Amino acid sequence: MSDCPLPLLLRPDGKPVTLQSYLARMASEPVERVVMHVMRAAQQGDLPLYAWTLALPQHRLLVLLRALYPELPVLQGLPVAAYRRLVARVPPCRQALVDHLLAHADPDGDHLRQEALARALAMAGMGEAELWQDAGMPSPQALQQLLKTHFPDLPASGMVWGSIGQGGSVGLQG
Numbered sequence: 001m002s003d004c005p006l007p008l009l010l011r012p013d014g015k016p017v018t019l020q021s022y023l024a025r026m027a028s029e030p031v032e033r034v035v036m037h038v039m040r041a042a043q044q045g046d047l048p049l050y051a052w053t054l055a056l057p058q059h060r061l062l063v064l065l066r067a068l069y070p071e072l073p074v075l076q077g078l079p080v081a082a083y084r085r086l087v088a089r090v091p092p093c094r095q096a097l098v099d100h101l102l103a104h105a106d107p108d109g110d111h112l113r114q115e116a117l118a119r120a121l122a123m124a125g126m127g128e129a130e131l132w133q134d135a136g137m138p139s140p141q142a143l144q145q146l147l148k149t150h151f152p153d154l155p156a157s158g159m160v161w162g163s164i165g166q167g168g169s170v171g172l173q174g
Contacts, residue, residue, distance in 0.1 A: 030137070030146050031113040031120075032068050037136025038120040041127065047134065050089040051123035054116070055098065058083045067112055097122040104154040114150050 035054070042052035054061060058077045065075060077083060101118035105111070120135065127134030132143040147154055 030142070031117045031150070034124070034135045034137065034146070035068060035116050035120045038124050038134075041134065041136075042123070047123060047127050048089070050086050051126055053083070053087045053090065054119040054123060055087065055090040055094050056119065057087070064112065064116055068116060091126075094122045094126070097125065101151055101154065104151040106150060106152050109150055117146070117150055 038047065038054070039052050041047040042049050054064070056064065058080070062075055062077055065072065078086070098115075098118045101121065102114065105114040105118075121131070124131055124134040130140070132138075132140045135143060137143040137146065
């Protein structure tokens with residue numbers, strides 16, 4: 001087998017995307033990794049299917065995905081009625097959690113990635129495992145570091161992410 005990495009696909013600029021470059025990017029960009037993990041978990045049934053929408057209107061979701069993953073080909077949306085039925089199933093408490101996280105976002109941070117992360121974590125909270133696992137993070141400490149980076153004003157004392165699960169509370173205890 002050749003040492004030359006095979007391209008997975010071509011980016012819109014015509015440059016190849018290799019498995020090595022993709023994995024290196026996902027390792028260095030945890031927000032993208034969390035979003036991709038949550039969407040994949042929803043497709044695989046590990047999270048409710050509506051989690052795939054990140055509680056966004058379809059046009060905003062497609063714009064977000066294009067910004068986070070420029071190497072992907074242009075994505076085609078679902079039929080409008082089907083998408084609306086899917087996103088309508090998102091519990092209101094998920095948006096409340098997104099709003100809570102964004103209220104603690106770093107004002108100098110990347111607002112697109114902060115919103116993507118807040119939405120992905122709100123959806124991951126619907127899973128049955130620990131939040132760090134449902135978010136695809138390697139450890140609880142990695143999740144805490146990601147939160148500190150993007151939401152530095154979020155109170156760290158008493159945070160138990162389990163409280164944002166099925167019960168719908170936005171309280172963050174530890």
